Amino acid sequence: MTAPALLALRGVGHRFRVGGGFLQPSRHLQALDDVDLAVARGETLGLVGESGSGKSTAARVMLGLLRPETGRVELDGAPLEGLSRLAIARRVQPVFQDPYASLNPARTVEAIVRLGLEVHGIGADTTERRDRVAAMLDLVGLSPRLAASHPAALSGGQRQRVAIARALVIEPDVLICDEPTSALDVSVQAQILNLLLDLRARLGLTIVLISHNLAVVEHLADRVAVMYLGRIVETAPVARLFRAPRHPYAQALLASALAPDPVAARRRVPLLGAPADPLNRPAGCAFHPRCPHALPLCRTQTPALGAAGAACHLPSSDTPSQETEP
Numbered sequence: 001m002t003a004p005a006l007l008a009l010r011g012v013g014h015r016f017r018v019g020g021g022f023l024q025p026s027r028h029l030q031a032l033d034d035v036d037l038a039v040a041r042g043e044t045l046g047l048v049g050e051s052g053s054g055k056s057t058a059a060r061v062m063l064g065l066l067r068p069e070t071g072r073v074e075l076d077g078a079p080l081e082g083l084s085r086l087a088i089a090r091r092v093q094p095v096f097q098d099p100y101a102s103l104n105p106a107r108t109v110e111a112i113v114r115l116g117l118e119v120h121g122i123g124a125d126t127t128e129r130r131d132r133v134a135a136m137l138d139l140v141g142l143s144p145r146l147a148a149s150h151p152a153a154l155s156g157g158q159r160q161r162v163a164i165a166r167a168l169v170i171e172p173d174v175l176i177c178d179e180p181t182s183a184l185d186v187s188v189q190a191q192i193l194n195l196l197l198d199l200r201a202r203l204g205l206t207i208v209l210i211s212h213n214l215a216v217v218e219h220l221a222d223r224v225a226v227m228y229l230g231r232i233v234e235t236a237p238v239a240r241l242f243r244a245p246r247h248p249y250a251q252a253l254l255a256s257a258l259a260p261d262p263v264a265a266r267r268r269v270p271l272l273g274a275p276a277d278p279l280n281r282p283a284g285c286a287f288h289p290r291c292p293h294a295l296p297l298c299r300t301q302t303p304a305l306g307a308a309g310a311a312c313h314l315p316s317s318d319t320p321s322q323e324t325e326p
């Protein structure tokens with residue numbers, strides 16, 4: 001029997017109620033729809049998809065910050081529901097996009113990183129905790145003299161190192177990184193990514209990496225899940241996905257974002273029509289109005305993720321690499 005996934009979403013669905021006001025009914029926005037996603041221990045899972053596809057909502061569900069309406073989250077095969085916020089935080093830690101917003105401006109770097117140890121009762125006394133914090137700051141490449149600084153005195157890259165130290169100091173099982181480098185200068189982004197790579201190798205981290213930057217995902221992830229309007233439309237090992245995406249949306253996403261090989265990019269399909277509107281999710285396959293290959297079936301029946309890793313009715317999505325001629 002194979003070991004259960006370290007972290008898994010099983011049929012997770014979530015709607016937000018939006019709008020509504022005087023004589024106006026509120027509407028439901030389906031942010032997640034029947035999402036199945038499993039992360040193995042030691043794996044880095046990339047989560048990609050255009051803005052509004054539900055990536056951060058999935059992250060909040062994994063962190064136990066949002067309880068999904070339907071489906072469940074599992075840690076080592078056990079439902080998250082039975083666990084307290086604290087117990088979940090002990091094992092699943094976030095690194096968010098904006099380190100400035102996520103760090104308490106009134107605390108020193110040392111106190112920010114030490115807080116997790118105190119909250120979770122890790123370390124025998126303050127001396128031991130201070131030692132652990134010092135070791136952690138060293139591990140993330142922060143000079144010991146910054147321990148007494150406040151976040152305002154740090155650069156964006158240094159702040160993100162503090163956020164990573166704070167997340168890792170309690171030795172969680174999983175790190176959920178939601179756009180961890182998007183708010184940083186380009187020159188600093190590579191440093192933070194290299195730090196994550198280095199820490200992953202040293203600590204054997206399990207990472208969920210959400211990023212708009214597909215080059216970042218290609219560089220770091222072992223496996224990628226592509227989301228479109230709240231659903232996973234394709235999941236595959238990173239090399240396979242980037243070499244030969246099977247879902248027309250994944251093909252278009254990669255073609256629009258990457259230009260490593262202009263000939264291959266041209267052979268992938270362009271996106272048609274208007275951008276996705278989460279409040280008006282099309283029936284059937286939500287991608288069908290923008291899909292150049294849509295069949296009548298695609299308008300009525302939502303495709304499930306098939307054995308080939310793509311949620312698509314097209315027979316070609318079952319077979320390796322379907323690329324249209326220019």
Ligand SMILES: Nc1ncnc2c1ncn2[C@@H]1O[C@H](COP(=O)(O)OP(=O)(O)OP(=O)(O)O)[C@@H](O)[C@H]1O
Nearest residue numbers: 016018029031050051052053054055056057058278
């Ligand atoms: N608290 C909320 N109330 C209402 N709608 C929400 C809420 N949070 C998210 N949404 C909506 O749910 C959908 C998914 O949002 P989410 O933030 O998960 O997308 P995302 O993939 O992370 O996008 P981005 O790439 O822009 O960060 C969007 O349409 C968003 O507007």
Ligand SMILES: [Mg+2]
Nearest residue numbers: 055056057178
């Ligand atoms: Mg987001």
